[in-house]
Amino acid sequence: MLDKLENVLGPIAEKLNNNKVLIAIRDGFLISTPLIIGASVFLLIQNFPINGYSEFMASIFGENWSTYLGAVSGATFSLLAMINVICIGYVYARELGSEGMVGGIVALVSFLILTPQSHPNFVNDAGKSFSGFAYSNLGSSGLFLGMICAIVSVLIFNKIEKKGWVIKMPAGVPPMVAMSFSALIPAFFSMTFFFLLRIGVSLTSYNFAHDMIMEVLQAPLMGLGRLPIFPVLYQFFSTLFWFFGINGPAVTNTVFSPITTVLTQENLSVFLEFGMKADLPNIYTASFSDFFGNYGGGGSTLSLVICMLFFAKSQRLKQLGRLSIVPGIFGVNEMVIFGLPVVLNPIILVPFILVPVMNISLGYIATAIGLIPRTFGISIPWTMPIFFSGWLATGSFKAAFFQIFLLILGILVYYPFFKVLDKQYLEEETKGLESETDELDDISLSDISFD
């Protein structure tokens, strides 16, 4: 049974990991992540979750203190679709064997060709309408269109380039110059395609591609993402992959992250507008998933590690507990996965899958009934330890204590299964089974030389 499942999941992981479009979207988001986390720090300073903080800051720096910090959000969160278009275009071009930077720029221009550039509803005193790009089209609401533009534009670029329809410079021309000429015709094809697409869309009942994608794709997908089953499925599959020794989220994120990212950004844009009083639209966001599903890594093994630290009788589990507690606090648990091992270990399977699914379900219910507040949608690194992560993600200590509650509940679920394993290891140890040795142990490190 387990073998069969492994034979199914292994190839799925390989396929998803080799799909260039999915890689481009996943790794593209990864490139922008440090910026988003950085900007989140500014946002946290602006909205630190303590009563009276805002008044305190105003008394020191003056009434306008938060305007300066707001410039950082404007340069990152409000342009999120634009930033990700460049990143996704860059990775996709690189994956297809084109110049990454050129791909990023082609993607950006293609996206902007489809974006409204004049706003007849905004007129100045002289009666001239405002022209320029608006945040509302470049932020979270443009994310899906951005992904599509990046993929399509780079695909066109690459196809034309591969056909050899490029201007070739004679030898001796500096490579940078040659590159700009060779990109000329392929880039022109991408731009023409999006130019025609813009005209095409304007002939439909939608004026702009943004409205069209929003209505036919983004809104229905978001509806799907708002169903409570969505986070549960995500947790279940991520953990199941881990059970077979495959990095679960790395696989599941390729499918889930486009939706999760938009849900997260929706919360963030409401939060940017209304601050701590915001009425946030989504329960499930990236930080909800990071901080209410798993404590100490996949399978929520921090609970298991705590069992090992305090209740283990076998040497093996005692040592493993000591080894994995510090990384576990920061959400890294490969030692447990491969050292316990969790991998293909039928005894630990039940709690390993049950605890994260239980956590995310209870977290969802607790948020839905208002026991803990919703997450802002700001990015906090997934390595942020429990308690702090819950507090910073929601601005409430209630969420921090709720995390502790889930951690303890996890200990109770893991404990009986942990006991079975501990007993088994203890018996092996008292029988004095010798650990196996192989040729690696024969290598002596003191007389190695490389030539």
Next chain:
Amino acid sequence: MKRVYLFCNAGMSTSLLASKMQEVATQYNLPIEVKAFSDSKMEDIVSQFNPDVILLGPQVKYLEKETKAKYEPNTPVEVINLEDYGKVNGERVLKFAISLIKNKGKG
């Protein structure tokens, strides 16, 4: 200087193992540099530094075939043993890496 480069998804847990391996190497004065990276950077890193061995964390075992196809036989590619990985056994994994360097080109 021999380069032993480890790859996993975020380069988190491999970096823990890499630092243990580096410790052991330094202790024995071996001219070996052990570093860990995210698998998404593999292509750039490998073309830039041309490591002597590529080791994959067991959680990215599914990259094995693809990586081997790309870099072998020039650079040996292997997945780290589950148990050594779980115990963060820097010494054994370092020995494993050394044996791979030594056997390179021998068939």
